[in-house]
Amino acid sequence: MAPHGRAALVRAVAACPGCREEQALHCLVCKLGHASDVVMATALLTCYGKRGLLALAQRLFDEMTRRDSIAFNAMLAALGASGRTADARRLFDRMPDADRTPASWNTVLTCYCRAGDLASAREVFDASLRATTSSLVSWNAMIDGYCKAGRMDAAQELFDRMTGSSPRDVVTWNTMMAGYLRRGDPAAAIAMFRRLMQQQTLRPTTVTMATAVSACAQAGDLALGREIHLSIRRLGTTADAVLSNALIDMYFKCGSVDRALEVFVTMPGGAPNLFCWNTLIAGLGRNSRGEDAVRAFRDMVEKVVKPDAVTFVAVLSACSHSGLVAEGRELFAEMLPVHGVAPRMEHYGCMVDLLCRAGLLGEATRLVRAMPVRPNAKILGSLLLHAHAHARGPGPEQGEEDGVRVGQWAAEQIAELDSHDGAAFGLSNMYASLQRWDHVEMHRRRSKMMNAARANGKEPGRTSYII
Template sequence: MGVEFLGFYNGMLHSNVVPSKSTYSLILRSCASLCATQLGESFHCQILKMGFEFDLILQTGLLDFYAKVGNLRSAKRVFAEMPERDVVANNAMISALSKNGCVEEAQNLFDNMTERNSASWNSMITSYCKLGDIDSARLMFYRNPVKDVISWNAMIDGYCKSNQLMAAHELFIQMGSAKNAVSWNTMISGCVQSEEFGKAIAMFQQMLAGNVKPTEVTMVSLLSACSHLGALDLGEWVHDYITRKNFKVDVVLGNALIDMYCKCGSIEAALDVFHGLSMKNIFCWNSIIVGLGMNGYGEEAINAFNMMEREGIKPDGVTFVGLLSGCSHSGLVSVGRKYFSQMLDIYGIDPGIEHYGCMIDLLGRAGFLKEALELIRTMRMKPNSVVWGSLLRACQIHKDTKLSEQVTQHLLELDPCDGGNYVFLSNLYAVAKSLG
């Protein structure tokens, strides 16, 4: 909604209507949600001028505002100046400290609280999970005498993010009938994060069987699973389900659909989704450019890039991976060279190892092996096995035995335990010997 409330506020003042505490409370919440730091600070001054500096609700609102805009110093100052603090104020301060990584301070405040509610415990569980300290989170969870569905979901999410999927699933089962859509989404997302894509799909089927209504978050996770499995039929079913259930296809869901169709090789369907989006962000543009590129539509990827620029969207490193990959798969060597050189010079993007990998692949496929080797030698970072592997494949294609030997030696230095490199080198020597 933006800052339209300012017009109403100014109207109140011009009509000689004195703003109440409730007015300022609503304004602070709006400033926090909009991250309108300067505006919120100016209303802080107004609150002081109105003589509301000791009102507990407004002080808590200020504390919450400063916490949400990332100004921990001001949040601490407001908290220190509060003449009295209730459980809501303490919870707001614990949340502010936790979000800024000050978990020890949050724990000290929590330990000294005379009254705690579920939000107090949930803030601590969440903060330890975000920190990756799953043992402390588990301790807080089991000590919590007022567990609610948020407590369970926070702990399940913590287990998923620490790659303890089995522990997450056990807790999920223990929830029984307390599960909600968030619980299911957390587990499905956790399966995808742990690359248990089949389990993610099975969880979704159980979710439907349990008459739990899926959300947009469910669909995004499920589409990601389809993308990794190359399960086009299931992906199409999900798309149909989205249409039948009237889900709003925003940039997040739209991007997931584009990515799924591209990874499953259905470019026309991906383009239909892309062009049907009323709003496109950098992720949508990148998905279609990368998708076109990896499916061999190099010229179409370049056209999409040109459209993106005309729309005023600034490219990033992922955009150029798509462009260079498209040039590689379509044999557009001169165009690939141009975009690679323009990355830093025009767009201010420092090429990463993935961009060098794309260029080595492009040059190698086209037979420019010496140029590819020289590019590797001028890299700003140490070449990895992917880079050397790309050049090795090119050597095999173009039957350059001498360079193949050099590249294989580099691969052996990177990974002496890879038996495949020794087998390849042995075969290389055998062929060379037979040729005399």
Template sequence: MNSLLNPKFHSKISLSSLKFVSSHAVVRNPSFLPNENHQTPGFDSFPFFNDYAKSSQCTIRNTRILHAHLLRIDLLQSNVSIANSLIDCYCRSAAMADALHLFDLIPKRNVISWNFMVSGYNQCSLFEKSLEFFCRMHYSGFEPDEFTYGSVLSACTVLQTPTFGKQVYSLATKNGFFSNDYVRSGMIELFAKTSSFEDALRVFHDVSCQNVVIWNAVISGAVRNGENRVALHLFCQMCRGFLLPNSFTFSSVLTACAALGEIGIGKEVQGWVIKLGAEDVFVGTNIVDLYAKCGKMNEAVKEFSRMTTHNVVSWTAIISGFVGEHDSISALKFFREMRKMGEEINKFTVTSILTACTKASMTEEAIQIHSLIIKSGLYSAAVVGSALISAYSKIGAVDLSERVFREMGAVKDLGTWAAIISSFAQNQNHERAIGVFQRMLQESARPDKFSTSSVLSIIDCLNVGRQIHSYTLKVGLAFDASVGSSLSTMYSKCDSLEESYKAFQQIRDKDNVSWASMIAGFSEHGFADQALQLYREIQYKEIIPDQMTLAAILNACSASRSLLIGKEIHGYALRAGVGRDVVVGGAIVNMYSKCIALESARRVFDMLPQKGEVACSSLVSGYCQNGCIVEALLLFRYMLMADLTIDSFTISSILGVIALLNNSSIGTQMHAHITKIGLNSDVSVGSSLVRMYSKCGIIEDCRKAFDQIEKPDLICWTTMIVSYAQHGKGAEALRVYELLKEQGIRPDSVTFVAVLSACSHNGLVEEAYFYFNSMASDYGIKPGYRHYACMVDILGRSGRLKEAERFIVNMPIEPNGLIWGTLLAACVIHGDVELGKLAAKKIMELKPREASTYVSLSNMCADLGLWEEVEKIRNQMKGNCLRKEPGWSLV
């Protein structure tokens, strides 16, 4: 600023005098201020204006007093430097109208006059005015200098107008400021903050540079745009160029290391910081943040303790670190210490500590922090309200989430709407989530991708889903990866796989979530081959499958029993370094288990450093399905000792094994454990308990287990009917069927097999005819072979063999071996040789190699003393090279 002022004048005016001088006093007593009679050579106006501009006395009122006096002694018209200094004073006191008025009165303006106005508008956040004034300057024929260009580029950065910035930079280049560091740093910052980092790099590489500010601009720009590897590479180049970094450089580089988890490089940078003595509160905070984000909380606490000065950012960094490590207790401890030290909290501190209070047991802490937020005035920040809504939602206090949402009033932003929709969705309140989404549309809030994805996640109605799909197409959200994936999943959940695939294809930039969702959709609907085809397509894209995608592909291999492809994915996962990841490892164990490669499954399981619930339950299920009873029970015992979460799927598998053992004592112990962990009311577990007690012959406990189920589904009811039927309690079985209908549950074909079986075991012929006819007339279920076989069995057990024969002859479908075999068994019981021969003949035509038919017919003839027929049948067996398999018993 020395170069801006003309050191010709001398005055007795002082800053303290201005404090007491009014405009009236200036007129009456001009001796306090310079006038035409006090202009002496050697007067230096710079110290006065410099001190005045930086002091608290630089107000609009005092500047106007000074302005009036300078007009009176006629210094403004004769000296442009003093006029420029007065403009600067007006700009510093935010009196831009006065500054503009004075500017327009200067007869001989120079570039400094224009610069003060452009930078003044920037200081007052009137960035549009800054650009307008620059255009006026350009049209007036004034040549801007580097300070002009720098100020204008700063305004373009704030206004996010890279196009205008490019025009300004082109003009600067044309006027010879191509290599000016001030201009280049402004342009790099503009590109970096408008997501044009490639252009920022191009500007940086245009001219070699030894200016730390330029290097800092491009490194921080790389970090801002997520190009953290590029930031570290630039830092290495800077160091190789023998240019010493400063604290700003270190802050950016440490941020990059934290984002990449590069703890080794971060420690090297920290060593350099100590060596150069460049550690200030900002660098110290970044070091703490580095250790915290890399999960090294002991080191983070140590570095935090070493810092001589703490600010809100450093406190927030250490608190966020503990939150990231799910250590809510330590996070709250440091938060209390921060409050005790009198440090002011900000919205970032609050959102971090609220994330720590998302357990059901921490409702009281969440409410206390809520009170603190109200007291500290942070409630006006929309992000804080969103964090409160999310915290209450995760602890199950949806009513409090909704209350916060209502209290926010006009403060709500799109993030707040998304938070409340997500809250309702997480707590399975479908109607209210959809209602809030509709309200957004009514209030012209225009749901964003987060709100839309959240509401799509809970929609199970195809009609509603299509309406929201129409909205996403209208506003262009359907092509977004997250929304497109949610649409695809929604259609898959509604069993509309074709529309699911169309939504997937509409996504422009498919990410791992998109691919994983579609692969899972194909697998769940029995199209494992199409799922694997998608995996082959991924290989031609520039996408590296993550853990979730690999798990989805492995599940597709499990569904299709594709062991060879599963082994390929296993090899890829090992090469990618994720083969021992909890999610991927569990999927690999599941794949080998489903493909009946139990040895491989066990080998992978034993190699996993952290054995998750999926891996354990998958292997237990594999053992159970393949009859490895001892191995299944031992692994289940390991899960109990390791305190792993045991889900209903694992429990059901183990109960199936216990049923095979026919050991009621183990079953009773298992039932006690199920009750202890609160799964006795679960539908799948309850059905397995009913089946287990039924196999063990304890029908009373079977009914008790059924009664404990909170909301029995069709499978549970059917299992209970089958249990009664197998134990000869036909009347009870039919009563259960009637209760099923009273609950409004629609029976299926399997249920009717159970009902007819109950009639068969108890000789209820007329009731059987009633239920058989009810299948088609009341429920539109077409009888199958098992239903016809049940009817034949009922008639056969009742001795109504001729009626059974007529029933078979009049069947609308061709009788199979099961039906004729049922009739043959009835003939054996009642000794009807002729009809038995007919049934045996039909079976031999359908199954000529079935030895049991010959044996049954032979035994029937032997019981009636027809030994010639017995000999004849035995000779037929020998002639057909058939032999009876020897019987065996476990007893």
């Protein structure tokens, strides 16, 4: 086959839309007598690896009569993408030293980091240093592994060693900033950002700015967040959806609603995506702008942006914080039939919180009892808390459930989930506050019996109150 025809076939292999087409091309390659062509075989091998067709990739690799470093690296990448770390290491150990390129070391190192085996990853990293085949990618991969594992001391130690032949790039700085932010140390992330901005050779990226803005949101530092926003404009940094979303979230968390709305309505590059809408709705709810959050939800749907489970948590929470009972009921009722989003535990939790805050304990209890799955301790704890307050009030409203009986039922349900979560203590307190000392003593005896049964490995009998 002429060189141009061979190149066209390789491009066709790389552009295959699915595995059937790949296998058909594989058969064609064999019929044309190019099965031994290392370039052609490697192109197919890479495609199989990207599709997760590991068995086909392994078979093709084993049948190759000649392999170069690119073929070895393609097989290593396929094994690594499938989580076959041990197999990737065995293949790496079989490779001739001449074929071990920096990409080979990086692939094995990344495999170990992804598997959480940082000891083996560090062993490979140190070996690559001794073999003088390490690259900036190796340093960044090892630092990223430490950061994702929360080992910021080890990550900082490597970061400080990066000089001379392994200078830091902006990815290195971004990785360290994200690591500190993930650990809940926004001050360290901000300090890292300030050091980066003092560099004369590196230009911050949108990821850099988004991470710094997120650190400001976590620290509640509106002044610095505003300063970074002005720097973004001054430097001409493109505010993509990720950076815009970080700015909106930062302004909302710092209480600057108007600036958050300004960023949202002036987003460049087209319409806001679902993540930005979710941040907008959640931010409005967090700042007691529940009616605006509901309107934003309706606007989003009108603009044919399909809501997801996160959207409904945001809008139902907004209704709860603003006391919008009717709106919350309506939104919850239309989740599945209108938007195709099945209510989850967190959505039921929002509705229980909304109804309990509005004093509708009976409706909240009926909703919990009608749940298709068993309620968790958080939902039951909310019922117990509000039942306590309801029982201490001037008396149940007409049609409302009795707070004491709701509290009894919720506490028993929690106790069946976990005997150490404090439900028994909460119910005893409720009885004591009502001066129902006979109930206090009875409940304490029952709790002791249930705990003793659990200690003996027996399942205590269930109690179900009629509510």
